[in-house]
Amino acid sequence: MCGIVGALLKSGSVTEGLIDGLSVLEYRGYDSAGVAIVHDGGVSVRKKRGRLANLEEALGDGAFLGALAGIGHTRWATHGEPSDANAHPHTGRSGKLAVVHNGIIENYIELKRELLNEGESFSSETDTEVLTRYIDRLWVEEGGDEAALVRAIRGVLPRVTGYYALAVLAQTPTGPVLLAIRKGPPLVVGVTEDGGYLSSDQLGVLPYTRNVVFLEDSDIALIGPGRLDVVDASGQPVTREARAIEWDPSDSGKGDYPHHMLKEIHEQPDVIARTAFDRIDLGAGDVRFEGGAFDDDFCRSIERIQILACGTALHAGQIASYLIEGLAGIPVDFDFASEFRYRNPRLVHGTVALAITQSGETADTLAATRLARELGARTAAICNVAGSTQVRESEATILTHAGPEIGVASTKAFTAQVVAATLLAIRLARGRGVLHEHKAREILEELRMIRPKVESLLTDAAIARCREVAQQHAGKRGFLFLGRGVNFPVALEGALKLKEIAYVHAEGYAAGEMKHGPIALIDTDMAILVINAEGKVAEKTRANIEQVKARGGVTISVGSDAASHAIAASSIPVPATSEWLSPILNSIPLQLVAYHIAEIHGCDIDKPRNLAKSVTVE
Numbered sequence: 326m327c328g329i330v331g332a333l334l335k336s337g338s339v340t341e342g343l344i345d346g347l348s349v350l351e352y353r354g355y356d357s358a359g360v361a362i363v364h365d366g367g368v369s370v371r372k373k374r375g376r377l378a379n380l381e382e383a384l385g386d387g388a389f390l391g392a393l394a395g396i397g398h399t400r401w402a403t404h405g406e407p408s409d410a411n412a413h414p415h416t417g418r419s420g421k422l423a424v425v426h427n428g429i430i431e432n433y434i435e436l437k438r439e440l441l442n443e444g445e446s447f448s449s450e451t452d453t454e455v456l457t458r459y460i461d462r463l464w465v466e467e468g469g470d471e472a473a474l475v476r477a478i479r480g481v482l483p484r485v486t487g488y489y490a491l492a493v494l495a496q497t498p499t500g501p502v503l504l505a506i507r508k509g510p511p512l513v514v515g516v517t518e519d520g521g522y523l524s525s526d527q528l529g530v531l532p533y534t535r536n537v538v539f540l541e542d543s544d545i546a547l548i549g550p551g552r553l554d555v556v557d558a559s560g561q562p563v564t565r566e567a568r569a570i571e572w573d574p575s576d577s578g579k580g581d582y583p584h585h586m587l588k589e590i591h592e593q594p595d596v597i598a599r600t601a602f603d604r605i606d607l608g609a610g611d612v613r614f615e616g617g618a619f620d621d622d623f624c625r626s627i628e629r630i631q632i633l634a635c636g637t638a639l640h641a642g643q644i645a646s647y648l649i650e651g652l653a654g655i656p657v658d659f660d661f662a663s664e665f666r667y668r669n670p671r672l673v674h675g676t677v678a679l680a681i682t683q684s685g686e687t688a689d690t691l692a693a694t695r696l697a698r699e700l701g702a703r704t705a706a707i708c709n710v711a712g713s714t715q716v717r718e719s720e721a722t723i724l725t726h727a728g729p730e731i732g733v734a735s736t737k738a739f740t741a742q743v744v745a746a747t748l749l750a751i752r753l754a755r756g757r758g759v760l761h762e763h764k765a766r767e768i769l770e771e772l773r774m775i776r777p778k779v780e781s782l783l784t785d786a787a788i789a790r791c792r793e794v795a796q797q798h799a800g801k802r803g804f805l806f807l808g809r810g811v812n813f814p815v816a817l818e819g820a821l822k823l824k825e826i827a828y829v830h831a832e833g834y835a836a837g838e839m840k841h842g843p844i845a846l847i848d849t850d851m852a853i854l855v856i857n858a859e860g861k862v863a864e865k866t867r868a869n870i871e872q873v874k875a876r877g878g879v880t881i882s883v884g885s886d887a888a889s890h891a892i893a894a895s896s897i898p899v900p901a902t903s904e905w906l907s908p909i910l911n912s913i914p915l916q917l918v919a920y921h922i923a924e925i926h927g928c929d930i931d932k933p934r935n936l937a938k939s940v941t942v943e
């Protein structure tokens with residue numbers, strides 16, 4: 326939530342790069358955008374409510390061109406409504422210092438009161454302005470140079486409760502200074518001979534260098550051309566190694582697609598192949614993870630798995646729970662990370678906490694995993710961002726190779742998580758000696774052959790079918806998604822996709838639970854999508870379709886079970902595969918139906934209202 330960028334250049338003009346950086350980070354929040362540059366011996370700010378385009382328009386006079394240093398911000402509002410005044414950057418009274426912030430200063434009211442008593446005034450309702458004024462006052466008191474700024478920040482931070490990624494820009498007597506400070510939310514730095522760059526994620530730095538530094542908690546970094554000076558919490562200089570990033574900066578574009586979401590849906594055949602194929606050892610009927618992770622000893626030592634995740638990633642986690650229990654026989658619990666961390670959880674000896682997260686920076690997932698570690702669990706992660714906090718803090722990681730996911734609604738990252746979970750379940754089962762080689766090989770062969778099946782769901786004809794279903798039902802009062810077994814979480818995910826991008830009320834439900842309440846909702850104005858794959862629960866789910874029909878409900882069957890298509894009012898057929906792998910295929914038409922309903926309703930598909938991609942605050 327909130328994206329921040331900053332740069333200090335040797336020569337040239339910083340503003341264009343800041344705007345490019347913000348356009349890449351806009352998925353993190355889009356309530357307002359702003360930039361500050363060093364200018365005429367001080368700092369100048371332009372900021373605008375709403376999308377980045379409004380800021381670009383405000384910068385149209387060219388007055389911000391030619392500065393060597395600047396910072397920028399794209400906001401997901403926490404304190405204070407989206408407005409020009411509440412937009413970042415915020416400035417100090419000195420007129421020589423500006424700050425952008427991602428996070429929350431929890432004790433800002435107390436700090437604000439103190440500063441008000443000392444005669445300070447404020448022009449916004451934000452927590453960030455309080456912090457900015459505080460730093461600025463101390464900086465001026467300390468002498469107003471570079472060293473004074475580091476001292477001021479080190480003096481203020483112990484008084485602050487909360488989480489922050491901060492970029493501080495100041496004009497000192499010896500020139501502009503750019504600082505990056507991190508506690509909680511991510512901050513990535515890249516340094517070349519031409520400039521020093523910071524960003525909330527690697528996408529903002531990749532246009533300049535593929536060698537990026539992920540700052541650690543409590544780091545304070547001075548950044549400039551050829552310069553990265555970091556001190557840790559105790560004020561000691563530390564070295565933070567750069568890590569080479571594989572992502573191509575062009576991966577974050579839309580290509581020829583109207584929306585990132587549609588592009589990302591279409592990338593799924595590649596993503597699934599990248600995540601799975603090199604890890605499959607068909608000869609041995611087994612899975613090999615990089616660096617020998619999840620070896621036999623590790624697999625045998627696990628008594629229980631606690632899955633921790635949020636939103637879509639938790640739906641992947643629920644699928645993982647069916648796979649791991651079903652194939653490896655390990656008891657699995659799953660929980661919303663936000664619930665786990667506050668419910669006084671009890672973990673048995675031998676628990677592995679498995680975090681599932683696209684970004685690797687979700688605040689609740691990180692906190693829940695840390696708590697699990699404190700309670701004695703070992704930690705593992707399924708994650709899409711190498712170098713993210715979640716990966717750095719986990720003992721074992723399975724990377725999903727989905728590439729950057731920009732659309733706020735997760736699609737390719739979800740299917741990649743499900744693929745990774747499938748591989749993990751098989752490795753655990755093989756490592757514990759509970760799944761016969763030929764059985765494992767059967768599933769892995771199916772997975773090896775899944776690519777053309779995924780592609781068949783993305784042909785013009787297949788997409789047209791999803792669009793047709795969307796057109797038929799877009800006006801319905803509500804949607805119910807039903808599924809059983811491993812396809813129950815697929816139903817939850819289908820409903821979430823529709824809610825978040827089309828703003829339509831939708832419920833995901835276990836098909837067998839329908840009779841215990843939701844059946845009362847059913848009438849002709851409710852569309853019921855039933856996800857049903859060939860397999861052991863297909864017949865039971867078919868019975869649910871009949872029950873819905875008997876009450877006048879409009880049924881759409883999605884999946885490989887032909888008998889369901891024969892009885893449902895309409896259908897979206899999906900190729901047959903192993904029941905264990907069916908969630909990968911069944912999710913795709915649901916993504917497309919949600920996409921087209923959102924399109925029909927004229928929604929902002931890549932940037933749904935009120936949402937942000939990476940939830941780095943509680």
Ligand code: AGP
Pocket residue numbers: 635636637638681682683684685686687690733734735736825938939940
């Ligand atoms: C889903 O479309 C959402 N973007 C959201 O539920 C997301 O999956 C959740 O916030 C978790 O994010 P993470 O995978 O980065 O941890």
